Amino acid sequence: MLEKTVARVDEENGRLRGRQSRLESSLRACTWTMDLWARQMRDAGIEPEPPHPLVEEYNRTGV
Template sequence: MLTLVGIVVTSRATKSAALATARANTAAAAATAEPNQRAADLEAFRAIREDMQCEIGELRQEHGRLQSLVYAFVGYVAELSAQMRDAGLEPSAPPARVEEYNRTGA
């Protein structure tokens, strides 16, 4: 009977040791994986950042082109309005949004 009790105790100790080893292995794997995950996250962040910087650059160029077009159009409309006034014609009032921009600059 003593042998049977010794086997049960040994079996429980072996199971406990195996469980502790499994937990330790899981913790070690997580500790090893974290730097790798951080590196992967950093690489993904850099790729996203590069894409966003490229897109922002393109939007800035487009904004500059559109702003240049608006300024050219303003000059053209002003010239046409002056020609109308020289011919004795009064041009129609600008839309409210244009009037607001002329007044506030925004």
């Protein structure tokens, strides 16, 4: 019984790690894209709105 539970938890953890990895990759891609857009706006003389506080925290800490 314990072996089945451990196997199930290992499988679930593997799936969760895969999802987390994809989510982190998507977040990095979105961040890169938004940074590109903000630079394009500034180059065109348009000041973008300040980022949300959670975005500021992520930019500061990477978490």
